[in-house]
Amino acid sequence: MKIIIVCGAGASSTFVANRVRRAARERDLEAEVVATSEDRLDGALPGADVILLGHHLAARRDEFAARAATSAAVVAVMPESVFTSPAGDLALDLALDSIAR
Numbered sequence: 001m002k003i004i005i006v007c008g009a010g011a012s013s014t015f016v017a018n019r020v021r022r023a024a025r026e027r028d029l030e031a032e033v034v035a036t037s038e039d040r041l042d043g044a045l046p047g048a049d050v051i052l053l054g055h056h057l058a059a060r061r062d063e064f065a066a067r068a069a070t071s072a073a074v075v076a077v078m079p080e081s082v083f084t085s086p087a088g089d090l091a092l093d094l095a096l097d098s099i100a101r
Helices: 011-026 038-044 055-068 089-100
Strands: 002-007 032-037 050-053 074-077
Touching: 002 011, 002 038, 002 055, 002 089, 011 032, 011 089, 032 038, 038 055, 050 055, 050 089, 055 074, 074 089
Parallel strands: 002 032, 002 050, 050 074
Antiparallel strands: none
16 A cells, blocks of 8 residues: 655655554554655655645645546545654554545
8 A cells, every 4th residue: 555645845744654654564554655745746646545635735635636536546634633643543544544435
């Protein structure tokens, strides 16, 4: 499974991606977790299953879904709590739930 985590500039998405990788390892899940800025999203899309957006990008969810249409990835918005949580479980659960729908 390939999870892309997007925030505006890419800095906070890197922290979240590291936590999601750790949570996936702890659950013995194989996951490629990519952190990117919105400017670099198109280059990260090939093979993506889910795109998790920072909560500040929620109003632009449809725009990101249109960009993701070529990869068939689903798009979900992460709640603010994902960025303050010390663990990656919230974001990983959101990714898994989004894919299952």
